[in-house]
Amino acid sequence: MLIGSSLKMYFGRARTLEWTRAVAAICAEHPAVQGGVVEPFVIPTFPSIPEVVAIASDARMLVGAQDLHWEDSGAFTGEVSAPELAEHGVSLAEIGHAERRAMFGESDATVALKVAAALRNGIAPVLCIGETDEGAPAAAAAACIRQLEASLALAREADAIGRLVVAYEPVWAIGAPRPAGDDHIRAVASALREHLADDQLDAQVIYGGSAGPGLLPRIADSVDGMFLGRFVHDPAAFGTILDEALALRGAR
Ligand SMILES: O=C[C@H](O)COP(=O)(O)O
Structure with a gap:
């Protein structure tokens, strides 16, 4: 499953990095991501891409452009x-x-x-x-x-x-x-x-x-x-969806 978010133009640099760090921390610990059930991704604005790549790559998150x-x-x-x-x-x-x-x-x-x-x-x-x-x-x-x-x-x-x-x-x-x-x-x-x-x-x-x-x-x-x-501007919601993906895999 490929699960991710485009941040569109909602956030500035600081909130983009804060959100990415929070979601990356969830992904780095989450069995759905670390077990290969989910490939997470984030699509920030262009100027934030280099900093987002640095945060995301450690958590196995893909980074996109808008x-x-x-x-x-x-x-x-x-x-x-x-x-x-x-x-x-x-x-x-x-x-x-x-x-x-x-x-x-x-x-x-x-x-x-x-x-x-x-x-x-x-x-x-x-x-x-x-x-x-x-x-x-x-x-x-x-x-x-x-x-x-x-x-x-x-x-x-x-x-x-x-x-x-x-x-x-x-x-x-x-x-x-x-x-x-x-x-x-x-x-x-x-x-x-x-x-x-x-x-x-x-x-x-x-x-x-x-x-x-x-x-x-x-x-x-x-x-x-x-x-x-x-509906994932709250990073915890991203974690909830990872839980759902993991439960689905368990159910199959
Ligand atoms: O890129 C995401 C989609 O356009 C959905 O955005 P939304 O969930 O805020 O409607």
């Missing part, structure tokens, strides 16, 4: 390349989050460029997809598969291989009081898993969107992990 540019170098003021992120020890990069699509004009075309850039640089894309409006699971799954394939178009043309994390995040469930319904998540995540089952990319499907303690046991048969936000 975005990257699709070119490997050049005159792209304000952007950050995949090769530079890799130099910093970043192994995941969030691509196409709903907030970036809605507020910063990201399209499936730019997402496809970024996914290809991540894969060619050995960084696993955390490719965020999800339907915009609440509706029937079958329609949501169809929309997500269309978005997924559009986002993978260039990687497929390049015959890319590597790890792919698909973060299923229904847009209507992000920043909400509660996650999407269990049956909805299970139906869409299962369809995505089935779609990717024989893929040459090594794909995992994780769920995000107002997720917190209590959700994983209800959807664990359909997902490979969780993409957490506000």
Whole structure:
């Protein structure tokens, strides 16, 4: 199970490091992490990456970036390349989050460029997809598969291989009081898993969107992990979800 959180732009440097130290301390002691049941990750803002990598690596936590540019170098003021992120020890990069699509004009075309850039640089894309409006699971799954394939178009043309994390995040469930319904998540995540089952990319499907303690046991048969936000701002909640993952492993 891949379980982690994007800190978005919620915290400054001090709180980012405080949160990472607290979660790293939990992970360093937790049998779910140390026993290999859970691979934890954290995705801080760009400037905090080097300090977060230093804290996280001792606790077997992966570190991600919240975005990257699709070119490997050049005159792209304000952007950050995949090769530079890799130099910093970043192994995941969030691509196409709903907030970036809605507020910063990201399209499936730019997402496809970024996914290809991540894969060619050995960084696993955390490719965020999800339907915009609440509706029937079958329609949501169809929309997500269309978005997924559009986002993978260039990687497929390049015959890319590597790890792919698909973060299923229904847009209507992000920043909400509660996650999407269990049956909805299970139906869409299962369809995505089935779609990717024989893929040459090594794909995992994780769920995000107002997720917190209590959700994983209800959807664990359909997902490979969780993409957490506000509901793990208290580090103890991260520990609770690790407990849940461990209990699920024990139950199998
Ligand atoms: O990156 C995480 C997701 O967008 C979910 O955030 P949220 O749990 O705060 O809704």
